[in-house]
Amino acid sequence: MRPEDYDMNVEIAWCPGCGNFSILRALKMALADLDILPERLVLVSGIGQAGKLPQYLKCNHFNGLHGRSLPAAVAIKATNPQLTVIDVSGDGCMYGEGGNHLIHNIRRNPDITTIVHGNMVYGLTKGQASPTSQPGFRTPVQVQGVFEEPFNPLAVAVALGATFVARAFSGDVERTRDILVEAISHHGYALVDIFQPCVTFNRVNTFQWFREHTYYTDHDPADRLLALEKSLEGYGGGRFPLGVIYRVEGERTFEENLSVYHGDATPLWRRSHDPDKLKRLIESKRMV
Amino acid sequence: MSRVRGGENSTLIRVSSTPVRAFIERVDVLFALSPGAVEHMDGRVKDTLVIADEEFHEEGAISLPIMGEAEKLGGRIFANVVAAGAAANLFGVREETFDEAVRSLFERKGPDIVEADLRAGRKGYELGDELREHLEISIEPQPSVREHVVLNGTEAVGIGCIAGGCRFMSSYPMTPSTPLQVFISENAAEFDMVFEQAEDEIAAINMCLGASYAGARSLVATSGSGFALMEEAVGLAGMIETPVVIYIGQRPGPAVGLPTRTAQEDLNLALYAGPGEFPRAILAPGKLEDAPEIAAHAFNLADRYQIPVFLLSDQYLADLYYDLPSPQIGEEPSYHITRTWEGYRRFEFTADGISPRGIPGYGSGTVRVDSDEHDEEGLITEDLDVRRRMVEKRNLRLEMLKDDTLKPEVYGDNSSALICWGSTYWLVREAIESSGADVSMVHFSQVYPLPHDTLELLESFDRTAVVENNYRGQFADLLKLEGFEADERFRRYDGMPFSVEGVAGFIEEVLL
Ligand SMILES: Cc1ncc(C[n+]2csc(CCOP(=O)(O)OP(=O)(O)O)c2C)c(N)n1
Numbered sequence: 001m002r003p004e005d006y007d008m009n010v011e012i013a014w015c016p017g018c019g020n021f022s023i024l025r026a027l028k029m030a031l032a033d034l035d036i037l038p039e040r041l042v043l044v045s046g047i048g049q050a051g052k053l054p055q056y057l058k059c060n061h062f063n064g065l066h067g068r069s070l071p072a073a074v075a076i077k078a079t080n081p082q083l084t085v086i087d088v089s090g091d092g093c094m095y096g097e098g099g100n101h102l103i104h105n106i107r108r109n110p111d112i113t114t115i116v117h118g119n120m121v122y123g124l125t126k127g128q129a130s131p132t133s134q135p136g137f138r139t140p141v142q143v144q145g146v147f148e149e150p151f152n153p154l155a156v157a158v159a160l161g162a163t164f165v166a167r168a169f170s171g172d173v174e175r176t177r178d179i180l181v182e183a184i185s186h187h188g189y190a191l192v193d194i195f196q197p198c199v200t201f202n203r204v205n206t207f208q209w210f211r212e213h214t215y216y217t218d219h220d221p222a223d224r225l226l227a228l229e230k231s232l233e234g235y236g237g238g239r240f241p242l243g244v245i246y247r248v249e250g251e252r253t254f255e256e257n258l259s260v261y262h263g264d265a266t267p268l269w270r271r272s273h274d275p276d277k278l279k280r281l282i283e284s285k286r287m288v
Numbered sequence: 289m290s291r292v293r294g295g296e297n298s299t300l301i302r303v304s305s306t307p308v309r310a311f312i313e314r315v316d317v318l319f320a321l322s323p324g325a326v327e328h329m330d331g332r333v334k335d336t337l338v339i340a341d342e343e344f345h346e347e348g349a350i351s352l353p354i355m356g357e358a359e360k361l362g363g364r365i366f367a368n369v370v371a372a373g374a375a376a377n378l379f380g381v382r383e384e385t386f387d388e389a390v391r392s393l394f395e396r397k398g399p400d401i402v403e404a405d406l407r408a409g410r411k412g413y414e415l416g417d418e419l420r421e422h423l424e425i426s427i428e429p430q431p432s433v434r435e436h437v438v439l440n441g442t443e444a445v446g447i448g449c450i451a452g453g454c455r456f457m458s459s460y461p462m463t464p465s466t467p468l469q470v471f472i473s474e475n476a477a478e479f480d481m482v483f484e485q486a487e488d489e490i491a492a493i494n495m496c497l498g499a500s501y502a503g504a505r506s507l508v509a510t511s512g513s514g515f516a517l518m519e520e521a522v523g524l525a526g527m528i529e530t531p532v533v534i535y536i537g538q539r540p541g542p543a544v545g546l547p548t549r550t551a552q553e554d555l556n557l558a559l560y561a562g563p564g565e566f567p568r569a570i571l572a573p574g575k576l577e578d579a580p581e582i583a584a585h586a587f588n589l590a591d592r593y594q595i596p597v598f599l600l601s602d603q604y605l606a607d608l609y610y611d612l613p614s615p616q617i618g619e620e621p622s623y624h625i626t627r628t629w630e631g632y633r634r635f636e637f638t639a640d641g642i643s644p645r646g647i648p649g650y651g652s653g654t655v656r657v658d659s660d661e662h663d664e665e666g667l668i669t670e671d672l673d674v675r676r677r678m679v680e681k682r683n684l685r686l687e688m689l690k691d692d693t694l695k696p697e698v699y700g701d702n703s704s705a706l707i708c709w710g711s712t713y714w715l716v717r718e719a720i721e722s723s724g725a726d727v728s729m730v731h732f733s734q735v736y737p738l739p740h741d742t743l744e745l746l747e748s749f750d751r752t753a754v755v756e757n758n759y760r761g762q763f764a765d766l767l768k769l770e771g772f773e774a775d776e777r778f779r780r781y782d783g784m785p786f787s788v789e790g791v792a793g794f795i796e797e798v799l800l
């Protein structure tokens with residue numbers, strides 16, 4: 001496949017210059033590299049500027065509720081494991097409204113990928129703080145500046161044993177593409193947090209700022225303690241590492257643990273109905 | 289009370305030569321297995337033969353050494369089985385039959401436990417001989433019940449869910465919906481279903497919508513507070529025209545209310561749940577005999593109209609057991625899934641408002657659904673004309689649904705009627721039968737939308753009363769919206785189901 005094969009002929013509602021455009025480009029490139037057919041691909045998203053991405057890519061899409069993309073995504077994969085399922089979300093959507101689902105889907109280890117557009121701000125609702133906003137960030141709502149500690153998705157994911165954890169920067173399309181290729185082909189749950197400058201509502205964390213505050217790491221991603229250490233970098237000063245932070249292979253996925261798929265990969269909706277089995281179940285309720 | 293162990297608890301068992309299926313206040317024989325038991329049955333112990341443990345020194349009661357014997361057998365834990373043995377003897381149950389029941393109940397706990405329980409049962413039988421001197425009970429054995437199965441309301445619904453092709457269930461535990469979660473998960477491997485305990489109710493219903501979008505018939509079970517958390521996703525189901533079956537085991541609210549008691553308080557919650565306007569159907573089985581068929585129907589209805597369908601149950605129905613002929617479940621579910629093609633549009637405008645439903649991975653098209661207002665392709669739109677047409681498309685199906693309803697059951701041929709819905713079926717019916725009153729019953733097992741001729745039917749009675757387990761009279765209000773105002777409302781909202789005596793008393797005082 002070619003990246004253009006995923007093009008949609010629709011008007012894109014993002015602001016000119018927004019970091020979302022390069023994420024879309026990198027994703028199309030990754031999908032083309034992996035030869036994933038649009039009709040086999042499902043993009044699931046929540047609500048926000050990031051959540052609109054599936055609209056701009058030729059594929060099946062489920063754009064659900066704010067923060068609730070993961071439950072839908074994990075169920076789509078569990079209903080038909082033959083589909084490639086990618087969840088696309090903003091940092092507010094995934095780490096704020098959807099935080100609980102993130103935690104528990106890491107525990108489930110479904111074979112899906114989550115891509116979070118980390119712009120450290122709420123875009124669609126016009127510039128309030130997000131869970132990843134940096135301390136001191138002023139907004140019309142956080143009038144004295146943010147004073148909470150920013151949410152650290154990588155540390156949380158590594159601590160919970162997510163099987164693939166990575167960070168990318170949308171200003172670098174090529175490397176983002178590579179990371180996405182690895183994430184999507186990973187067997188198990190993959191979380192990719194992508195720094196994405198919001199040129200309209202975040203005048204602090206700009207392309208330039210992210211360039212200055214990041215570097216590519218080349219540590220051994222199989223080393224969990226080291227990964228945890230890496231995931232803590234950048235908070236409270238210093239630079240944020242980019243690249244694959246943590247990766248563990250061979251863990252059983254959510255779908256593999258479901259008894260229906262033991263020895264049978266048929267999607268749920270294709271399974272036939274067996275009235276005799278039901279009769280036997282009813283008969284088992286006979287007392288004498 | 290919401291306790292796992294300890295506290296007072298009671299189980300009402302009715303024994304008769306003819307079928308009895310409803311709750312009554314009267315207690316003929318009470319086995320008191322704790323010192324507070326008689327007090328716990330406050331007001332219901334009149335002309336009652338009380339059989340109490342000799343340790344309790346219960347006045348006027350027959351004393352049996354139940355605890356002492358249990359302890360000799362290995363512990364107080366056997367007291368229940370000793371008492372059950374005595375009761376079985378009193379009611380003329382053959383000892384072999386009782387032993388068989390003990391075996392099947394404790395089988396999975398291992399041979400040692402089964403042996404001990406059998407011994408406890410035998411001891412109970414011995415004690416029971418003594419009871420026969422105090423009470424003469426004549427019950428004719430009914431050989432026809434040999435053909436019967438014993439179900440509770442949860443199992444009856446669960447069987448229907450499987451029959452209706454349920455393939456996916458995700459839920460979060462909440463009494464009294466948890467038993468249905470247990471039933472489906474126990475049967476998941478055998479019937480090719482996925483059961484997942486979600487991290488919360490919001491996840492549960494969003495998972496169901498994902499599963500349904502991908503083609504699996506899906507079910508979520510919860511109770512009032514849990515359902516309150518699901519409301520937003522009910523709107524999503526409406527917007528993306530995706531089927532889902534929502535089982536609500538009602539219990540008294542608001543908030544967490546009385547966790548282990550019963551109510552019919554969440555009709556309005558189901559009726560109005562979710563932002564915006566979109567169609568839905570609400571079914572409320574009244575009896576175990578047709579709960580399987582109704583539950584199966586819920587899945588077919590949801591699939592045919594691409595809407596959320598509610599199954600309203602409650603603690604009373606969910607936990608009620610009785611024997612009944614094996615449910616015969618009709619036709620195989622018919623699926624309404626289409627293979628997609630290049631240029632397929634999920635929300636295509638059609639004459640009846642129902643677009644062919646494709647699912648991802650089946651055919652060469654792509655299936656796009658969006659919670660934002662969208663065009664036929666599922667792409668976000670702000671075109672107000674498309675918006676208007678989409679609203680009409682979604683709501684058009686409500687009109688079709690009105691032509692495809694479960695008819696209310698009319699029992700009797702009188703000029704007065706008791707109108708009821710859901711779990712009160714046998715309570716009202718037995719009250720009418722036992723009082724011998726010239727009153728009919730109109731029972732609705734579909735409460736929304738109502739059949740077109742509802743008004744006509746209800747207006748054919750001279751006097752009517754609506755019987756329901758809530759304070760407001762929510763169904764009576766719904767009927768009023770349809771243009772029918774009942775003369776009376778008989779309500780109970782203390783957390784208990786109606787009793788046969790209670791309804792009969794109401795008939796005598798008010799309707800006759
Ligand atoms: C339940 C609910 N609450 C609030 C909103 C309003 N809302 C829409 S998007 C959004 C935040 C978006 O921020 P983020 O997820 O960071 O995405 P971005 O727009 O920055 O890409 C909010 C609060 C909503 N749609 N639903």
Ligand code: SF4
Nearest residue numbers: 015018049123198199
């Ligand atoms: S508001 Fe920010 S995130 Fe949204 S499109 Fe504009 S620049 Fe991008």
